[in-house]
Amino acid sequence: MRKVFLLTIGMFALGFDAYVIAGLLPNIEVTFKISASQTGQAVSVFTLFYALAAPIFATLLAGKPMRRILVVALAVFSLGNGASALASSFSMLLMARAIAGIGAGLYSPLAATAAASLVSEQKRGRALGITLGGMSTGTVVGVPLGLIIAEHLNWHATLWFITALGLIAMIGIVIWFPNFPASAPPSLRQRVAMMTNGRVAAIVGITFMTSIASLGLYTYIATILDNLADIPMITPYLWAWGIGGVVGSFSIGTLIDRASRPGLLMSGILVIMALAMFSLPFVLQFPILSFLPFILWGAMGWASQAPQQHELLCLQPNHGAAVVALNSSANYLGSAIGSALGGGVMLAGLAPSQLPFAAGCLVLVTLLGQWGIVSSKRKHGRVRENIENQMQ
Structure with a gap:
């Protein structure tokens, strides 16, 4: 498990980078003199290129030494963040965020696959949860720390700090991480079969929809808080969301290993997420309760990935990197689309205060799809059991 913890250093830098930008949007907006909906595209570009990079590089680099790929990924990620800090125009910032997204898209799914490969099958859920x-x-x-750095210096300093973290993670992997090959890439026929497999497509589709709702909403958290309750200081709410995320991501792996029912766990996650989003506009009026929806939303959002990855690794055990990359791609593609949609509907006239309701409704639609997957799996299990009984 110690080598799994080593992978979390790079994931820490990725999490810091992916989510601090939402908190920096007001500062970026002032620097480049653009609107909130335009600055939100800095998140969209990062997540879009993350989504595109994950499946492409998982195929191109499969079979290569795992340590080398992880090092290259963190080098590209650090380069992108350094370029973001140096950006003199919003267009240059978007290009730099795209480079950082490519590095993140290469690192994240391979880190999850490596974590699962380093432990026994009985500890796979825990390893994924830790990663x-x-x-x-x-x-x-990272996010509150990044906002503090931006407040006392500027948002460029925050991105330089993330660049340094990426380089530190890269050096750690060079020195201490074992060098073993990634799984062999699936053939074109196997890849097409994997993507057209009904159960794989359904699971990835749930990840995609969940991400549109959760990460898309997160992009505009500063705008929502200001519109709903005239709250300019968003750091405590980002803390609450992040604390929930830590609890959710570290605890879900143990729940998966003990319950062995990742599909049902995912259903429960979606129920709680929807309730948190629907309640958000109301509880902000009560200081004692105002942080609770953010804690629950963060916990469920972060917990949602491990059950999906676990199900996919069980369905495609011989092509773990490719299928995890596909799911990771769907997650960040959903984030990119969610960010773009949020900006689009606000430009069209939707008030920021209405975004949590829209996101909650989308989660409920996703829940219906998840129930369909669970029901189908149960039916498949009963049919298989009947066939085995008849053969006996």
Whole structure:
């Protein structure tokens, strides 16, 4: 498990980078003199290129030494963040965020696959939870720290700090991480079969929809708080969201290993997430309760990835890197689309205060799809059991 913890250092840097930008949007907006909906595209570009990079590089680099790929990924990630800090125009910032997204898209799914490969099957859920926990810890610790740095210096300094973290993670992997090959890439026929497999497509689709709602909403958290309750200081709410994320990501792995029912766990996650989003506009009026929806939303958002990855690794055990990359791609593609949609509907006239309701409704639609997957799996299990009984 110690080598799994080593992977979390890089995931910490990724989580820090992916989620601090949402808190820096007001500062970026002032620097480049653009609107909130335009600055939100800095999140969209990062997540879009993350989504595109994950499946492409998982195929191109499969079979290569795992340590070398992880080092290259962190080098590209650090380069992108350094370029973001140096950006003199919003267009240059978007290009730099794209480079950082490519590095993150290469690192994240391979880190999850490596974590699962380093432990026994009985501990796979825990390993995935710890790895994802690195990202959530980057959110709960890194995001507020990044906002403090931006407040006392500027948002460029925050991105330089993330660049340094990426380089530190890269050096750690060079020195201490074992060098073993990634799994062999699936053939074109196997890849097409994997993507057209009904159960794989359904699971990835749930990840995609969940991300549109959760990460898309997170992009505009500063705007929502200002519109709903005239709250300019968003750091405590980002802390609450991040703390929930740490609890959710580190605990979900143990629940998966003990319950062995990741599909049902995912259903429960979606129920709680929807309730948190629907309640958010109301509880902000009560200081004692105002942080609770953010804690629950963060916990469920971060917990949602491990059950999905676990199900996919069980369905495609011989092509773990490819299928995890596909799911990771869907997660960040959903984030990119969610960010773009949020900006689009606000430009069209939707008030920021209405975004939590829209996101909650989308989660309920996703829940219906998840129930369909669970029901189908149960039916398949009963049919298989009947066939085995008849053969006996």
